[in-house]
Amino acid sequence: MSSSLDAAVLPVQVPDMEPLNPDAFADAARAPSLRPNGVASAHAAAPPPLLEHELELNGQLANRIVWKALACGLVADGFGWQSGVGLNLAIYLTLVLFSAASVLRLRMGMIPRSSLRLLQLGGVFSFFLILRDSEELQFLNFVACVSCVVLAIAVAQPIPLVRVLSARVRDLVATAMRSGIVTAIGAFLLLFDLTSQTRGTKRVAMLRVVRMAVLSVGVTVAFGALLAAGDPVFRSATLWLVDWNAGTLGTHLAAIAFFSWPVAGLLWGNTAFQRTSLSPATLMHTGVTLRRVDTLAALTALNVLFAVFVATQARVLFGGQAYVLATTGLSLAEYARSGFFTLIVVAVLILSLLLAFNALLDKPGLSASKSMQRLSFSLLSLTGVVLVSAATRMVVYMNAFGASPDRMFAMTIIGALAVVMVWFAMTVLRDRPLHFAFGALVIGWSTLVVFNAANPHALIARNHLDRAGRGELFDANLIALNLSLDVVPDIVAAAEREMRAVLATPLSAVAGVSNPANSRTHACAALGPLAARLKAAKAEHWWSMWNVARWRAERALERSSQALAVCR
Structure with a gap:
């Protein structure tokens, strides 16, 4: 797969079409219509129409996306999905990856190197779908592959929706939200564009094709029926062509639509030329800001709360089973099992809360003041102790009852969370927030690769x-x-x-x-x-x-x- 995609990097000359100028396109998209006094006119919100070469390329994109999406749907319909996934999902996702590469090559003239690497990484995760039989790993590999496709398309724009190496977490979240929306509605927009292309001479050409198809099929069916009536052998050989079950046919059509729809929506919604689009920045813009004093108060309260929790954990550590039994009535194994997953959720929420504080502060960044920076470091350290407490509980429980998929995955999540928290301290709290999101993605992808190799x-x-x-x-x-x-x-x-x-x-x-x-x-x-x-x-x-x-x-x-x- 890698060699095929590498070959796709070569530039392609689009015939009879001027090369696109991304900077000019960006300026045109952003420039408002101003009156002489500098105030935007009433019709400034109306976007300018698409240029002729943009309309022409949109038509080429629409045709290619339709055929690629239908190919994905037809191939997926040929597999059985009732009893599980494996080769079926791997082949489907591989077709989606190649479809994305083909569409990006047409849209951009070449596949950007960052998009190519992301598509290749998606191919690795699609391969893992036929390597392991674990349902948990299959789900995680599917999510990882889809994330690679979405990011590959997002970074391959003349005005990138997100820059992977310098994206913030909110940019990635907004890109995921936008991709979900356009995947759901993009196919509607594609169908509308295709119907609008049938006006004028194109409509005449379409009618000619329909007339030719109707005439050919009509005479073939008529004479085929006569030949079948005259020869039993021919009739038995061609019976499958007309022996249709309406329910079965409907099931196949529904399956084709189900697997084609997201491919068409994702590709068209993210690659077609359009003056108005759903911006990730718009999705994440709330207008809410936090003052420094608000953040300091919240961080101080959380530090006190977590310090009290850590103190109780120290008493459990030194008091052992006798202390746990006296205070809760639970055995040590029962205590280890209770609340374990809740502690993991707490750690995730603390990390998310710190990211939210960093994004909403009126003076951007938790590193803007020494007091907030120290309180954040302290809260991260206490949260690390919470993770150690959760891991210790799980080790006690596993020593008593052995490992299980839930326990193994939970321990892996604890390890990955600990690494992400250290990375947060090294980037966001050191005034380098643009490096955090991509590093967190790499940590997640790397953990999944190691997990696949380890065969949990x-x-x-x-x-x-x-x-x-x-x-x-x-x-x-x-x-x-x-x-x-x-x-x-x-x-x-x-x-x-x-x-x-x-x-x-x-x-x-x-x-x-x-x-x-x-x-x-x-x-x-x-x-x-x-x-x-x-x-x-x-x-x-x-x-x-x-x-x-x-x-x-x-x-x-x-x-x-x-x-x-x-x-x-």
């Missing part, structure tokens, strides 16, 4: 197998029913080791034991339900949901079919 569900399975080896609590239902097929190769390897150990056990060592293998075949017990799930996944549209994890699981089960037949 396999790590969870190994954790429970290690616990079983130490004689601790083993959650077989979690592995068999809640983990993805990413774990199958590890479970197969563990089951083979267990069976070899059971077979090597002397009979004298198990004399009088009713079920000698019961405590030594945990992996074997979990393997049966996993194999049944894989078989069910292959029953319908298996190729639509194909991914590397399922392929590896199938190979592992085939290799061990004889040795582990007793497990299934």
Whole structure:
């Protein structure tokens, strides 16, 4: 995919069209109509009409976007989506990436390098969709891929909607909001533009095409029906062409529209020439400002509150289970579980609140005064202690009950949040706010790449197998029913080791034991339900949901079919 997109960087000469001047376009878009006394006239709000070459390029963009969107919809309709995602979603997103590259190349004459890199990163996340079977990872990879497409289009404007390397968080949020709106309504605008193109000579040409199609289809259907009536073999061979089910046809049309609509809306809403557009700055403009004294009061109150909370956590640390039991009536494991996710939400909200303060201050920036800067550093430090408290609680709980997807993802979020908070202190609180948003994006994307490479569900399975080896609590239902097929190769390897150990056990060592293998075949017990799930996944549209994890699981089960037949 990278080589194909790199090739798209080469400039393309648009025939019979003057090259665009972004600066001139920007000046024309911003320049108001002024009276001699400098006051804007009553009709100043009316935008100037599009130039001739802009209208012509809009027509080319409309035609290309329609065909690209329809291609995405038709391909997506050919897959099965009822039982899950995998190859189907990966191919669909890859087509969206190439469609965006093609449209940007037509719109700009070349693909800007920053957009190209973002599209290539989106291709990496679309590949991850066929690498892992975990539903959590599939969702996160989908979101990451879509974010790359949206940013790639946003930065590729003559007047960029957002500059990735110097964007503020509010710019990225506004860009996401704008993209969501134009994705929903952009297809309506595209259809309106296409219908307006059919006026005059273009309408005559359109009518000629329609007349030709009606005539060709009419005579073909008429004589085809006669030939089918005269020959049973021909009739049976062509029956599928006319044997339509209205319900099935409607389902296919709805699926094509569902998958084509967002592609058409996103591409047209962000690339078409227009004098009036939904600006990200307009979306985020509230007119609300905060005085320095307001911010200082809020920061001081929050510091006091968090200091009290940290003090209670210190008492828990030194008092241990006896203190927790005396004050709450909960065991240490129950206390560790309660409120864990709430503490993560608190940390996210504190970071968001500091960003809001930084944006709304009448004298921009928390670094504008030493007092606000120190209070912000203090609040970040106390929030870091809250994250440490949350992580400590989760470690206690995982030691008691083992890992799970929710616990593993929560611990990862804590680590990523800690890094983002450090980055916030290094940028926003050091009067370098323009570097924060892109750095936070890189942290999020990097965390997701590492998480895909680490295979979290396999790590969870190994954790429970290690616990079983130490004689601790083993959650077989979690592995068999809640983990993805990413774990199958590890479970197969563990089951083979267990069976070899059971077979090597002397009979004298198990004399009088009713079920000698019961405590030594945990992996074997979990393997049966996993194999049944894989078989069910292959029953319908298996190729639509194909991914590397399922392929590896199938190979592992085939290799061990004889040795582990007793497990299934």
